[in-house]
Amino acid sequence: MIGGGPGAFIGPVHRIAAELDREIELVAGAFSSDPGRSREAGEAYGIEPSRAYADVAAMLAGEGERSDGIDFVTIVSPNHHHLPAARAALAAGLPVLCDKPLTANLAEARLLAVAVRDAGLPFGVTYTYSGYPMVREARDRIAAGVLGTVRKVVVEYPQGWLAGDAEGKQAEWRLDPARAGEGGCIADIGTHAFQLAEFVTGLRVTRLFADLAAVVPGRQLDDDAAVLLRFDNGARGVLLASQIETGELNGLRIRVYGDRGGLVWRQEDQTNLMLHRPDGSSEILRAGTALGEAARRASRTPGGHPEGYLEAFANIYRDFARQLRGEPGCAVPGIEEGLRGMAFVSTAVAASRDARGWVDFGI
């Protein structure tokens, strides 16, 4: 693990998710750029002290010398670390699983894409929400034509934790362009919403209009974003992401409408998937029951025994482990999805800043 040192919420989450199915074990890390803090984190994670390294280079060197060295690297540090960390790992011959957004900016993302292509190694991006069983069921139902032709997508990601004076390690780096990169909210959670929309519908965004703002005075990066979308089949979309919607926790949700039906999924009510019919009745499908293959594989408990965020995250890790072992049908979102996410951030930021109106989108 690269990153995930003391105070980072996301490190322990990755650890739990990675190990949940006993297919992956956290054995080494460069958890912090401060060697003492890296050791401290290693201790908290319960790994061998000698494998809590002072920096990435030391980790790659140290592990490279072991017969039981690490099999892949997961990167959970702030965005500006992603490119150098990933390139170093790939150069050392190690597959990489990288947190989103892919990098701090689009130029870095393109460099990373080249590195991944050149290395020819597996590379995944932890778009966590595509690990939820009902998200996979939604994707499969849409692919099977249950909604007919998709015409409209509304994806929203309301949060409120940056509505006030943001405190703590999580807030600090996310609001700092030097570490977070080009985008604030649009990068931190907008990329999740963007990927979810493309993942669930199977469509690709081709144009967008963006309206971003730093609502809380003094901020350099956006904390609120409204983006209008066009998809490659002509469908219209709305993507809303905000971190200043006071009282909202992690309200990611998506609604998709076709000419034959509609569909709703909400992350905070993650075990249910609602399908609307043209006659005004709806169907509720529940995780852990008789669903499609993908949703079933993504559930560990029977219906009514809720699995949540950690299990969705674990599905990404398990898929990546199986992808490394060459199991068919197991692939996590990869460099292309990561690159598309950064193109989304970069395009939206520039389009909003320069008031460009509608702009074409692509990678």
Added chain:
Amino acid sequence: MIGGGPGAFIGPVHRIAAELDREIELVAGAFSSDPGRSREAGEAYGIEPSRAYADVAAMLAGEGERSDGIDFVTIVSPNHHHLPAARAALAAGLPVLCDKPLTANLAEARLLAVAVRDAGLPFGVTYTYSGYPMVREARDRIAAGVLGTVRKVVVEYPQGWLAGDAEGKQAEWRLDPARAGEGGCIADIGTHAFQLAEFVTGLRVTRLFADLAAVVPGRQLDDDAAVLLRFDNGARGVLLASQIETGELNGLRIRVYGDRGGLVWRQEDQTNLMLHRPDGSSEILRAGTALGEAARRASRTPGGHPEGYLEAFANIYRDFARQLRGEPGCAVPGIEEGLRGMAFVSTAVAASRDARGWVDFGI
């Protein structure tokens, strides 16, 4: 009543709403431009046959001759009738309650505003949703500062009934520019959403960006709209209205976020108002319980005995009746709100059609 002939859903709704509190009685009407159908409607409503008139002029003349003639006119016909009907009624010295959108286009709305001003008579617009108790409670809580400074407003109005081949009288005229006017969905339900946002927040829209489309092939008027807003205090807004979101019924909802709290109301769950606090907890207020004066006055039953759409509508009618009688504190949305609604339609339609980007908004 002008309009509300056979086949119109909205006529009987107005009749029930008007009479619910026994302060108004439907006694006369020009229910249809077809005299036979007007008579037929009169019979269905149970009024005296002689007071089911062949047209508006006949009604105004006939009622003018009676000592017990009508006290005001309510206009529920398709949009293009509103201006002539309202002008005629005002000219006859009668107050007018008019369905939304105010008129078929902004030019007509301006003419009507002049007529109202000249007549010096009460004029109201049936923005039904501002009749709900919890909408009034929301407005009062925001005015009292419960949310702090409002920063963000998201108002959505999803419907799906025009997702397919629209059939029936309701659909027919709404899709016809000659009768509906400039706007389709944006006029029919977008105006409700717009008024709700301004009503609840007490803010005024000053700029907008609009993206409208006729999604179903062959339509001349928009059936889907996304509009980004700026309010006079700098707050940002998103207004979504659609009639092609398959399976949605009448999903009007509004979320308002300030720096000290958030608020959610949904028309299909009309008795509840949710207030979000910065700490992630929420409060649910319920209609019919210990609420503010305005909400209490707008409820007829104790908590847990749901009132709904008809009662909200009845509140508009009752307020209008009391306004006519000069009771203090009883006023329904008036010509200014009607005019703002039409300016919203006209501005959004033109801005979207001409791809003007952000445009200033005002009346």
Added chain:
Amino acid sequence: MIGGGPGAFIGPVHRIAAELDREIELVAGAFSSDPGRSREAGEAYGIEPSRAYADVAAMLAGEGERSDGIDFVTIVSPNHHHLPAARAALAAGLPVLCDKPLTANLAEARLLAVAVRDAGLPFGVTYTYSGYPMVREARDRIAAGVLGTVRKVVVEYPQGWLAGDAEGKQAEWRLDPARAGEGGCIADIGTHAFQLAEFVTGLRVTRLFADLAAVVPGRQLDDDAAVLLRFDNGARGVLLASQIETGELNGLRIRVYGDRGGLVWRQEDQTNLMLHRPDGSSEILRAGTALGEAARRASRTPGGHPEGYLEAFANIYRDFARQLRGEPGCAVPGIEEGLRGMAFVSTAVAASRDARGWVDFGI
């Protein structure tokens, strides 16, 4: 109207419900046993002063002399008035619609049943909740076999308004055996739950076990009740009613399970009906959409425009008006349902008081 004087919540509710569809008009009443208060109420209702009578006898006499006298009587006074008022009205040749519970005790109920039989006049009981469209849809779906054989019924009626020191006219008479009769909570709301269970399932209770208590110190009548049921097909049931469940408003709900499906309806979410399937998925049906004949007839608005308690009540009144006019298929719950309700109260009260265990039930 008999009863419904100043301070009574239920009088205006009956007035609105009765008049909602313009098939009934409130024209006369004996609203209070205090002549002054009766006049005051008449004024508030807007009826002719001369038709606000000092007592029931005066009303029946006065109306009997008019050519346009009343067509039927509705009784909304406290329970102990029901029997004398109904007998007097029937004796005067008038049909009667009577609030529930039918009478103050079972002996009175039997006397009333005799009077109804002897009079040969229409007699209805305002079991309001059977007026809801989705309750009728539930009944029809179960009758059509959607759930298979019904095995289990859970009906609950939680309220909290008597959890504290009960104040006001509503609370006062309900807690007084001289006016309320044998039962407190079990009569006031338990009878609603009982009727709902029999109405929706089409089954009849044949045995019960009752556990009633006056939870708040000093009360003479029960304010909390748990009753276990057996139905005539062998199905098991649970009926819970309480008025001391602090914070509950009017949470009547019913769940029915058969060998092929389950069903849930909640009065506070009255527009939805949920059907559970054996595979763990569910279907949500919504009022105002493509439902069965009975539900459609009981709706006035399209889906998504919520109707509520007043409209459900109005359905009872409208059905009674049509029953009086001899329209087929329009009948409200009658004397038998009223009598069953009182037998339920009486049996449950005695069985609980005397700790009789399981007892047979019938009328």
Added chain:
Amino acid sequence: MIGGGPGAFIGPVHRIAAELDREIELVAGAFSSDPGRSREAGEAYGIEPSRAYADVAAMLAGEGERSDGIDFVTIVSPNHHHLPAARAALAAGLPVLCDKPLTANLAEARLLAVAVRDAGLPFGVTYTYSGYPMVREARDRIAAGVLGTVRKVVVEYPQGWLAGDAEGKQAEWRLDPARAGEGGCIADIGTHAFQLAEFVTGLRVTRLFADLAAVVPGRQLDDDAAVLLRFDNGARGVLLASQIETGELNGLRIRVYGDRGGLVWRQEDQTNLMLHRPDGSSEILRAGTALGEAARRASRTPGGHPEGYLEAFANIYRDFARQLRGEPGCAVPGIEEGLRGMAFVSTAVAASRDARGWVDFGI
């Protein structure tokens, strides 16, 4: 681990829960009474082949000889195995964590209680639902007096998976008195509901009335149960458990009412806790936000990132691990709670079978 062999849902759940926080590692097991299946399970769990033992005795012997032998035993096998397995482990000096219900019958439970007392070793029972953060918050709020004096408790546990012809390993042993013991549904899930009620309220049941039945023809054990309760402070309770409520998944829920407030928690909506106030408003508290110490310690993710069943289960395991290490404030439900659960099963089964009416309850 004892039990948890191929086909058992609960084995992998225990494995994930135990290991989630890296304080426990599954290293050995007697997973099945069939040695081949035990080996097969060991392989699936990824443990050393030599530590997948043929039976409990072999495991205790084999592990006893290792310097890195197991530190405690978790028992997840069918109920009739609990007593011998637990006694053997205790005799070998090992702490025991045991699935519920404690044993197959009350006589066994008493024997086990003696064994635990004699051994003087930690003993826990996996009452999973008391591991949920919001259940702990509920308990702490009630203990702090938020509801005032508790007067009424309604705990329900609806499931539907045994509504039809039960198939599979899970169903088979639960329906067999030789393996499940005295109780069916009442033991399998009724004990959960019973423990939850006592855990959340801090009260103890002192009397009960039970009505159990085998609804599906041919069953020897109950599959549906209604039990009325009295608590030691005089509060009244209702406990409903069913496995034949078609379409219900795992709907455990509890409502508690005091003289100053009410409280609702539902396992399928596990992250929310609702508090009702006397004025009809409610408060919703959410897991992962600013809650009490116990709830905070039981959460791993920030609000809005749902944790579920596995994490609740993991909290039980983590608490047990910490209890073994002697950390203060970390104790899981123990032998007394297990014994109370079996007394509940035994008392309810006998009282229902013999129609004893209300019976005293105690251990």
